[in-house]
Amino acid sequence: MNIKEDFPLLNNRAISYLDSSATTQKPKxxxxxxxxxxxxxxxxxxxxxxxxxxxxxxxxxxxxxxxxxxxxxxxxxxxxxxxxxxxxxxxxxxxxxxxxxxxxxxxxxxxxxxxxxxxxxxxxxxxxxxxxxxxxxxxxxxxxxxxxxxxxxxxxxxxxxxxxxxxxxxxxxxxxxxxxxxxxxxxxxxxxxxxxxxxxxxxxxxxxxxxxxxxxxxxxxxxxxxxxxxxxxxxxxxxxxxxxxxxxxxxxxxxxxxxxxxxxxxxxxxxxxxxxxxxxxxxxxTVGYDTIQSIEQEVVSYANEQLSKLDYITLYETPNGEHHSSVISFNIQGVHPHDVASILDSEGVCIRSGNHCAQPLMRYLGIDSTCRASFYLYNTKEDVDRLVKALEKAYKMFEKYIKK
Amino acid sequence: MSELDDFYNELIMEHSMNSYHKKQLGSCDFCEKGHNPNCGDEIELQVKLNGNVIEDMAFTGHGCAISQSSTSIMIETLKGKTIQEAKEIIQTFIEMIKREIKDEEKLEKLEDAIAFKNIANMPARVKCALLAWHTMEDLIQQAEKKE
Known part of the structure; x- marks a missing residue:
């Protein structure tokens, strides 16, 4: 079953769409x-x-x-x-x-x-x-x-x-x-x-x-x-x-x-x-929640694994996997999420940056905003690889200016 | 997209990450806060006047590289100018971002701030670039009211 084929926009544009928590793409x-x-x-x-x-x-x-x-x-x-x-x-x-x-x-x-x-x-x-x-x-x-x-x-x-x-x-x-x-x-x-x-x-x-x-x-x-x-x-x-x-x-x-x-x-x-x-x-x-969950489980755990390897990334998520859905909030230490999102965009990776309509939560966490990648049934490990590659690029661009 | 890579260049990066204008003035005549609630960008501009000349200027705050560098470069450009000159420069900057300026020569008065010319190609970031300039407009208005 190739789920991506059902989604015209994902076939019309060569992007990795990682903003399904904001709105999902629509199947034909x-x-x-x-x-x-x-x-x-x-x-x-x-x-x-x-x-x-x-x-x-x-x-x-x-x-x-x-x-x-x-x-x-x-x-x-x-x-x-x-x-x-x-x-x-x-x-x-x-x-x-x-x-x-x-x-x-x-x-x-x-x-x-x-x-x-x-x-x-x-x-x-x-x-x-x-x-x-x-x-x-x-x-x-x-x-x-x-x-x-x-x-x-x-x-x-x-x-x-x-x-x-x-x-x-x-x-x-x-x-x-x-x-x-x-x-x-x-x-x-x-x-x-x-x-x-x-x-x-x-x-x-x-x-x-x-x-x-x-x-x-x-x-x-x-x-x-x-x-x-x-x-x-x-x-x-x-x-x-x-x-x-x-x-x-x-x-x-x-x-x-x-x-x-x-x-x-x-x-x-x-x-x-x-x-x-x-x-x-x-x-x-028709697809079934079981299938959706197994796709997401695979992609999201792969994303967590890959993002954890980047030591300049802070993740904002529970360590208890069974209490965590398919949303991953993170920051590159020292780089503003809006800059990260713009650079990712130039690599065809769509993520959300900002306070995600949750300002009291941001304030409670002591931050202004986060980057957020959210996954859905049409996402694949290739999307994760593109995300990671784009994050590496963003970090490299900022690395020598970041105040340690 | 090389355009973006061009944009995050040495000038922008140095101004955003290590600006020497980012400090508190010992004493100031006017200060004004600006913010973009959507992204959490916040700045505070401080201005010291000598007659109608902007003698010194600084900022504090936090935000993305574009909002912070734009603030720093604006200060670099406006320091030493008269209020009237500052108003013209701000107006030119805003018009440049809105792509309303055909005559490239007009942009010369912007000095380094011309670096933001292509921000118009990144509509999601226009607000970031304009934050400081709109805040300065408000500050000048406040200064003129007081006269």
């Missing part, structure tokens, strides 16, 4: 599904009484069912389509957080959260007078059991936690954290944006209250996100965005709202991207 199966929708089935779902619109509606709702099955949700109406994980998190923060938190309640999140699972909670905490507390990492870049048991208290009402860090690659023990948070009476919002491209997610097994992800990080088009919420929670919540399609009856001064899931889907949705998300799920299921 996804691109073609989106094109087919626009060529054959495009209409505004839930609106028209004509056949084409009914067909668009069916495609849209079938994909909702597909997503529900994919993450093992009990019912399709527990799946809300949004534009990305950030919107999903804002929805939870506004419609659940603002309405349920009181003064002196506590929100607990981890220091490794993406800004999207951090800034909305700052807002909620300021608006409601609740306290925002952080679970910090230890010297192994992990949140210890002691730490989350200390931070999640009887006062905690919401826990926000990423399944897998977009900077460190640390995989958090979310099932255990959720269970503990529930014992303390808190609900848990899990961000699986970085994990669902790589591993099976089962919302019932995890017992997650809310769970969010973006389609574009798992082979789907840009502009489609998912919010899963337990039905009993979603039903009690007020709408987030108001407008068309999320209503039942509208009077001059009053409105009643549509039932789930429409209550949370105001305005015409990105149906083309929803179709693409469905095709991405098909693709992931």
């Amino acid at each position: 199966q996804v691109i073609e599904a989106v094109q087919k929708f626009y060529e054959q089935s495009n209409a505004n779902p839930h609106r028209g009484a004509y056949e084409l619109s009914v067909e668009a509606t069916e495609i849209y709702e079938e994909t909702r069912k597909k997503v529900a099955d994919f993450i093992h949700a009990k019912q399709a109406e527990e799946i809300i389509f949004t534009k990305n994980a950030s919107e999903s998190l804002n929805l939870v923060a506004y419609s659940y957080g603002l309405e349920n938190l009181r003064q002196d309640d506590e929100i607990v999140i981890s220091i490794m959260e993406h800004h999207s699972n951090l800034v909305p909670w700052q807002y909620v905490s300021k608006k409601t007078g609740s306290q925002l507390n952080y679970m910090y990492i230890n010297e192994e870049f992990e949140i210890s059991e002691k730490e989350w048991k200390e931070k999640i208290t009887n006062k905690t009402k919401i826990v926000g936690i990423t399944h897998s860090s977009n900077v460190l690659g640390t995989i958090n023990p979310i099932k255990e954290i959720i269970q503990y948070a529930h014992e303390k009476g808190a609900i848990v919002v899990v961000d699986v944006s970085q994990s669902i491209p790589h591993m099976k997610i089962d919302v019932q097994d995890l017992d997650a209250d809310f769970l969010v992800f973006s389609g574009h990080k798992m082979l789907a088009p840009l502009g489609i996100g998912v919010l899963y919420g337990k039905k009993e929670l979603l039903e009690k919540m007020s709408p987030f965005l108001m407008g068309g399609e999320m209503i039942e009856y509208v009077y001059e001064q009053e409105t009643t709202f549509a039932p789930l899931p429409q209550k949370f889907e105001a305005g015409t949705q990105n149906v083309g991207a929803v179709v693409g998300l469905g095709a991405a799920i098909n693709y992931l299921q």
Whole structure:
């Protein structure tokens, strides 16, 4: 099986694409599904009484069912389509957080959260007078059991936690954290944006209250996100965005709202991207998570091995391989990540440099930014070799100027 | 891509890694902070004026080779100039980066800062090169307000 052949961009450009944590490339199966929708089935779902619109509606709702099955949700109406994980998190923060938190309640999140699972909670905490507390990492870049048991208290009402860090690659023990948070009476919002491209997610097994992800990080088009919420929670919540399609009856001064899931889907949705998300799920299921994991395991462990040999590189990752995903953050000592990324770019190697939307984490680590190489199913050992060769070039260019 | 290799040359590297302008002035009349939150580049410019002449200038901060060397080279270029001359040089630098200058002779007043001409070919790094110059623009504005 040659996976790379399925990805037109990777065949059209001679690059080593190592930025899948930012967004993945798209297989032709996804691109073609989106094109087919626009060529054959495009209409505004839930609106028209004509056949084409009914067909668009069916495609849209079938994909909702597909997503529900994919993450093992009990019912399709527990799946809300949004534009990305950030919107999903804002929805939870506004419609659940603002309405349920009181003064002196506590929100607990981890220091490794993406800004999207951090800034909305700052807002909620300021608006409601609740306290925002952080679970910090230890010297192994992990949140210890002691730490989350200390931070999640009887006062905690919401826990926000990423399944897998977009900077460190640390995989958090979310099932255990959720269970503990529930014992303390808190609900848990899990961000699986970085994990669902790589591993099976089962919302019932995890017992997650809310769970969010973006389609574009798992082979789907840009502009489609998912919010899963337990039905009993979603039903009690007020709408987030108001407008068309999320209503039942509208009077001059009053409105009643549509039932789930429409209550949370105001305005015409990105149906083309929803179709693409469905095709991405098909693709992931056809390849299978087992295969994806064995490819990544081989490539990422090879990368770790090769990068460890470069004594001028600092790696920011846990030594416990089973707690680490396919993201590797690193720095060339004395060289700014932006310079490294530019030099790597000139060698056709695409990596991310910067703070990765995680400024509090950077500050906690005492650094401004890192270089980040993130791997996915289409990457190979050759990509790693190119990365290493380009890093050697970058180091050589700077070597004689670096202050020792 | 040899263009990039050309760019990270001796001049840029020396200014970014071992700049003699990177220090605190004993006393200064104006200082201004600039930052690119995206990359974490942060600089602080310090200026000592003698009348309307920039008598001394220094910077502190941290960031990538392009932001740091651009700051250092800007200081090298602006030191000893009048505020009015400095404004013209800054304007020319910004126009050069935006590729708005056709007349190459105009670029002569930039002295060593002409080294950043090809940064326009690296759009991802334009912000790094401009940081110090925009910060200096703000500083001059502040100085002029005070007059």
